Structures are given as C-alpha cells and as structure tokens.
Amino acid sequence: MSRAITIVLLVVSTAAPALAGASKDFTHAWSRRFGGEQIELLRDVCVDGAGNVIVCGHHAGDIDFGGGTLSCAGGDDAFLAKFDVDGNHIWSRSFGDSSDQQGIAVGVDAAGNIYLTGWFRSIVDFGGGPLTGPGNEDTFLAKFDGLGNHLWSIARGGTGSDRPNDLVVDSWGNVVITGWFYGPVADFCGGLGCAGGQDIYLVKYNPYGTCLYAFSWGDASNQQGLAVAVDMNDDILLAGEFYGTVDFGSGPLTSAGQADVFLAKFYGDTGQIYFAYSYGDADHDAVAAVAADLDYIYLGGSTVASIDFGGGALDGGAGWDVYVACLDAYGAHYWSRIFPDADGSFMMDLILTDTHCPAITGYYGDRIDFGGGELVSAGQEDIFVAVLDPGDGGHVESASFGGTGLDYGDALASAPGDYLVLGGYTDGTIDLGGGPLANAGYYDVLLARYLLGPPGFPPEVVVSIPDLLVQETAPPVDNHVCLTDVFWDPEEGSALAYEVVGWTNLDLLTATVDADSCLDISFNELMDGAAVVTVRATDSVGRSIEDAFEVTVEPLPDAPLIQGIADVPNDQGRTVRITLRRSGQDDLGATTPILQYEAWRRLDPLPPAAAGRPVPPVR
Structure with missing residues (x-):
C-alpha cells in the first residue's frame, strides 16, 4: 500500500537560459591528404552556402588536389582549390613565378564568389593580367566566381614590405583585410604612413575592388593585425599584437611588457572606433582569431604566463598555453578559460559553428584537457580540435589527431548542418578518423570534414x-x-x-x-x-x-496508544486469553499490526492453602 x-x-522563468554543456557526436565524414616531395602548407579554409569547401595556401613543389598536377614555377606559389561536400575535387588553381607568392586567407560571399588574399614578390597573374608591386613584398586581393573564373584582382602596398594576415567578407560582399606593413608609405586607399617598425593596417573594399577606407596604427615598435571578423551588424572586430603603444582613436593602449593582445571594434560603414582594449602581462601574449555573433565576441590565442580579460588572471603552465575568452558586444568580460599543456600548446584558429558554439584548433606537445578528459600527444606536435559551450566555455567535444611526427591544425570552417571542416598540414602519417594518410614528402596539406551532431540546441x-x-x-x-x-x-x-x-x-x-x-x-x-x-x-x-x-x-512520532486492559479475575487453574493487537494503535489512529508486544506477570501472594501449587503461565 x-x-x-x-x-x-x-x-x-523570466528568460531563456544560456546553452548548457551537452555532448555531441564528433563523427568523421571524410579526410584527404595532398602533397609532393616539397613543402605544401594549407593556410585557410572556408565553406560556401552549398557546403562546398575552398582552401588556400602555398606549395614549393608539385601538388595534385584531384584535377591534375599543379607545378610550382619557383619559390612558393599560391594555390586555391574547391571541393564538394563529399570532398571531391571541383577545380584547383596555382599562381606564381620564380619568386614567392603565398595564399594567406580566403572568404566567400552569399553568391558563392571567392576572395583570395596573400602576398607576393615580383609578379603574379590571377587571370586578369600581371600584377606588380612597388615594394619587396606586397599584398594582393583577387576575386573569382564559383567556377574559379577570374573576376578582378588588385595589388597594393608600399616600397617596403607588407603582408595580410586575415580576410573577412561581410553580408554585402564587402571585403575587410588586416595585416602589417613596414616602410615610409603604403598605398591601400591613399597613402598610409608608417610610424616605424611594423604598423597595423585595416582596409575595406566593396565587391568590385574599390577601396572604401583604410587605416593604419603604430609607433616605433612592432604591431600587426592578425585577425578580423564582422558581427551580425557588419561592424568590424580587429585583433592583433603590439609592442609599445597604439591608439585606435579611443585613447592609447600600452603594452605591459613584451607583445600584448589588442581587440578593437569599428562601425562597419565608416570605420569609426567603437572601443579598443588591450590584454597581457610582462610576458608574451598572442592572439590567433576573433569571431562574433549578434551578442558576443570570442577571442582565441596563446599566452606564455597569464592573461586577464576581466574575469581574473588565467594562469597557465611553464610554456605556451591556449586560451579562449568570451566578451559581450561592448567588450565586457563574460567568461574566459585557459587549457594548460606542460610541453606547450598553440591556438591557430577559432570559429563559430552553426549552433554558435566556439570551435578551436591548433597543436600541442604533451597533454591537454578541454574538459572531456586528457588528450595525449602521440608524437612531437599533434592537432587538437575542440568545441566549447558558448554559455560558459565548458566542454562539448574534443579530439586529437597525430602520429609520431609534426602535425598542425591551422584553420577551421563551419559548414551547413553543423559540420566542421579542418585544415592543416603534417610531415608524417596521420589518421584523421578515416584511416592512415601517408606523407608524400616534407609537409603535406590535410583536409577533413566532421559532423558535430544534430543541428540546433x-x-x-x-x-x-x-x-x-x-x-x-x-x-x-x-x-x-x-x-x-x-x-x-x-x-x-x-x-x-x-x-x-x-x-x-x-x-x-x-x-x-x-x-x-x-x-x-x-x-x-x-x-x-x-x-x-x-x-x-x-x-x-x-x-x-x-x-x-x-x-x-x-517521520511523525509513532508511539503506540494504550486504551487500557481491564483487570480480569482468574480462578486458579483457568487460562485467560487477551488479544493485544485490538488495543494497540499508532498515533495516526490506525490499527498497526506491526507493533511488537511482550508480557510479564506479577505474582500476588497466595493463600497459605495454595502454597507450593504451580501457577499457570500467562498466555
């Protein structure tokens, strides 16, 4: 009963809570390796609206992405290649001459047009005629349609050296590039003067290659823009490193010692400063990537000792350690985490998945734990990939890939359906989940696609x-x-x-x-x-x-209640039976059959005539 x-x-409940930590299936879809006897490095990857994968980088020897051998003309040549959702080759291109050309960053617009930036020496031709630059190393930007046909290309720079580090395409098809330049003047959109050392540049072009605005910042020390992103309002997030002092228009930021990290936000339409902050201590602090949605900004990088984004110092181990920080749209701290590795770990990229989870990649040398258990390196440097909870940075999924050699995760991209595309390179045999991929020479290009789990929250x-x-x-x-x-x-x-x-x-x-x-x-x-x-x-x-x-x-008190047993006269020799369970009740008023009973007797003195006669037991 x-x-x-x-x-x-x-x-x-007054509001929907932040996403809580949940497990996802980090499932291998396909993986590829491309390379020859020389050095071939993948530098960036992006995915178009149909799920096709576009990669860029540079190669010093012959390389075949599936459409035939691309030969290197000398030095490093830039490459651009496109694959379908199943990893099958669609087309591939190589650009270069006897000098160096490197593809550094790639992006795609809503129509599937592709934008490639990088740097070159001497001459480069993307299909629209030779481009020459005024300096030792100059920046290029080229646009292709989805079939790989050249639409336009430009070369910009100064008499010294200038290199791009990142590119982003906004919702209107405008292109924003950041990097560094060294020399008296660099011409990206009118002359930008260099204050000494390496200075930061930020330049925005419309979909036709016309410059909308360009800015530079720096002092006599070295500074560089390393990562750029746009939020859902098309405002620009710029991250990088700096020595000395830099002022983006909201007041000077001064390094605490060696290189510190900066984050600046600009209005997308005018380039006017919104805010700028710096982070770091006396040791070296580095940033690899920045990403943003409507409400939050995510920074990923590495630090030698400690770094504080407003939530308290993140203290690592003895060497470089990976960090991730989440800030609100105004730059205020929301959460931040550090992931120590005794042998050093480096962040290389951070993106947001379809479900707005920050995903990171890089490499590590010993052991690293993102909250799902230790990942142990199989060799010298291994690739890590981790997906974190946007609400608190907690573990969602993590994995490690590597062999006995050097393996590097260099780039990530989000694909429709909550897929993740990983790009990197290796100098040995590696299994990315689909079986061993043998190395063909020195460094080979790696490309893989994974399903993170069902889309949504x-x-x-x-x-x-x-x-x-x-x-x-x-x-x-x-x-x-x-x-x-x-x-x-x-x-x-x-x-x-x-x-x-x-x-x-x-x-x-x-x-x-x-x-x-x-x-x-x-x-x-x-x-x-x-x-x-x-x-x-x-x-x-x-x-x-x-x-x-x-x-x-x-419990409530359960002492039994006694209604009382009447005295019973008894003649000697008679047996008297008394049923106790009908008299015992608990405090709830119900007869309680589990009560335990015991009886004892008291002997009154017997008349002298009865002395020595037995007394019957009480029953």
Whole structure:
C-alpha cells in the first residue's frame, strides 16, 4: 500500500537560459591528404552556402588536389582549390613565378564568389593580367566566381614590405583585410604612413575592388593585425599584437611588457572606433582569431604566463598555453578559460559553428584537457580540435589527431548542418578518423570534414527542481510536478519527451511521469528517509538533459496508544486469553499490526492453602 504526499512546487522563468554543456557526436565524414616531395602548407579554409569547401595556401613543389598536377614555377606559389561536400575535387588553381607568392586567407560571399588574399614578390597573374608591386613584398586581393573564373584582382602596398594576415567578407560582399606593413608609405586607399617598425593596417573594399577606407596604427615598435571578423551588424572586430603603444582613436593602449593582445571594434560603414582594449602581462601574449555573433565576441590565442580579460588572471603552465575568452558586444568580460599543456600548446584558429558554439584548433606537445578528459600527444606536435559551450566555455567535444611526427591544425570552417571542416598540414602519417594518410614528402596539406551532431540546441533546465521536504500525513492525495515548467526546448516545434531515470532508496517512494508530462510521487506509508530522484528530458533528435533533486520524508512520532486492559479475575487453574493487537494503535489512529508486544506477570501472594501449587503461565 502506498500513500501520496502533496508537494507544492513553484517554478518561475523570466528568460531563456544560456546553452548548457551537452555532448555531441564528433563523427568523421571524410579526410584527404595532398602533397609532393616539397613543402605544401594549407593556410585557410572556408565553406560556401552549398557546403562546398575552398582552401588556400602555398606549395614549393608539385601538388595534385584531384584535377591534375599543379607545378610550382619557383619559390612558393599560391594555390586555391574547391571541393564538394563529399570532398571531391571541383577545380584547383596555382599562381606564381620564380619568386614567392603565398595564399594567406580566403572568404566567400552569399553568391558563392571567392576572395583570395596573400602576398607576393615580383609578379603574379590571377587571370586578369600581371600584377606588380612597388615594394619587396606586397599584398594582393583577387576575386573569382564559383567556377574559379577570374573576376578582378588588385595589388597594393608600399616600397617596403607588407603582408595580410586575415580576410573577412561581410553580408554585402564587402571585403575587410588586416595585416602589417613596414616602410615610409603604403598605398591601400591613399597613402598610409608608417610610424616605424611594423604598423597595423585595416582596409575595406566593396565587391568590385574599390577601396572604401583604410587605416593604419603604430609607433616605433612592432604591431600587426592578425585577425578580423564582422558581427551580425557588419561592424568590424580587429585583433592583433603590439609592442609599445597604439591608439585606435579611443585613447592609447600600452603594452605591459613584451607583445600584448589588442581587440578593437569599428562601425562597419565608416570605420569609426567603437572601443579598443588591450590584454597581457610582462610576458608574451598572442592572439590567433576573433569571431562574433549578434551578442558576443570570442577571442582565441596563446599566452606564455597569464592573461586577464576581466574575469581574473588565467594562469597557465611553464610554456605556451591556449586560451579562449568570451566578451559581450561592448567588450565586457563574460567568461574566459585557459587549457594548460606542460610541453606547450598553440591556438591557430577559432570559429563559430552553426549552433554558435566556439570551435578551436591548433597543436600541442604533451597533454591537454578541454574538459572531456586528457588528450595525449602521440608524437612531437599533434592537432587538437575542440568545441566549447558558448554559455560558459565548458566542454562539448574534443579530439586529437597525430602520429609520431609534426602535425598542425591551422584553420577551421563551419559548414551547413553543423559540420566542421579542418585544415592543416603534417610531415608524417596521420589518421584523421578515416584511416592512415601517408606523407608524400616534407609537409603535406590535410583536409577533413566532421559532423558535430544534430543541428540546433539541446534541451535546457529553466529552473532546477528544488529539494523537497515532506512529512507523513493523511489522507492520501495526488501530487504533480509539471516537467514542462522545469525543462525548455530552445527550438520551436520540437516537443520534449520526459522520463524518470531512477531514484535511490527504492522502498521509500515510486516516481512516474503521467500523460500530462507531470511527475507523480507516491510514498510508502511505513517508511521515512531520503531519496534522490533523477528525471530526463529528450528532444526529437535524441539530445537530452537531466535534473535531480532530493526528497526527504520526516517521520511523525509513532508511539503506540494504550486504551487500557481491564483487570480480569482468574480462578486458579483457568487460562485467560487477551488479544493485544485490538488495543494497540499508532498515533495516526490506525490499527498497526506491526507493533511488537511482550508480557510479564506479577505474582500476588497466595493463600497459605495454595502454597507450593504451580501457577499457570500467562498466555
């Protein structure tokens, strides 16, 4: 027999919570290796709206991406290649002469047009005629259609050296490039003067290659722009490193010692400064990438000692360690994390997945843990890939790839359907999940695609079920805890299924979910104690989250009540039977058959005539 206890539960929710940590299936889709006997390096990767993969980099020897051998004309030549969603070759191109040309960054617009930037010495021709630069190393920007046909190309720079480091395409097809230049003047959009050493440049072009604006910043020390992104308003995020002092227009930022990290935000239409901050200590601090959505900005990089983004110092190990920081749209700290490795680890790229999770790649030398357990290097340097929770930086998924040689993760891109594309290079045999890929020479290009899991967000706990304290009582009544008030599905139209995972102290209670998605709890009336109940909510594609709470049943005093037994005269030799269970009741007013009884007797003195006669037992 069970007795139901009334539970009153108030759940209040004012807003949808941040995404909680959830596991995803990091599933290999395909992987490729390309290379020859010389050095071939992948530098960047992007994905168009159809899921096609575009890569850029440079090669010092022959390389074949599947469409025939691309021969190197001398030095380094830039390459550009496109693959379909299954990793099959669509087209590939190589650009160069006897000097050096390197493809550094690539982007794609909504129409599938491709933008390639990099640097060159001497002459380079992308299909629109030879381009020459005024200096030792100059920046190029070329646009191609989705079939690889040349649309336009330009060369910019000064009499010294200038190199781009990153490129981003905004929602209008405008292109923003950042990098560094050294020399008296660099012409990106009118002359930009160099203050000494390496200076930062930021330049924006429209879809036809016309310069919209350009800026430079620096002093006599070295500074460079390393990463650029746009948010959902097309405002520009610029990140880089600097020695000395740099002023983006909101006041000077001064390095605390060696190179420090800077982050600056500009209005996309005018280039006017929105804010600028610096981060670092007396040691070297580096940044690799910046990414942004409507509400948050993500920075990824490496630090030698410690770095503070506003949430307290992130202290690493003895060498370089990877960090990730999340800031709000105004640059205020939201969360930040560091992932130490005793032998040094380096961040190379950070992007946002389809579900707005930050994904990172780079390389490490010993052991690194992103929250899902240690990843152990198989050789000298191994590739890491990790996906983090946008709400707090917690672990979502992580993996390591490597052999006995040097393996580097250099670039990531998000693909439709919550796929992740990884680009890198290796000097040995490596298995990216689809079997060993043998090295053909020195460094070879690596390319792989992974499924992170079903697109969208997992269920969330709006407000955890509070621990419940109840007392034995009567009469029995029904009770309900409505799980629709506890769990929430951020995807509209996806119903949740609820179940009781289990509970401790199995004899104390029974928990079930009824047809109205409410939790019913019934208690054993003969017991008190505590039990932990765990419930689970699962969405339509199998993602789930659990919540647990403790139920405590406090006992009421259960001393039996005695109604009294009347004196019973007894003649010597007669047996008298008294039924005790009809007289004993517990404090709830019910006859309690589990009461235990005992009896004893008191002997009154017998008359002298009865002395020595046996006394019958009490029964």
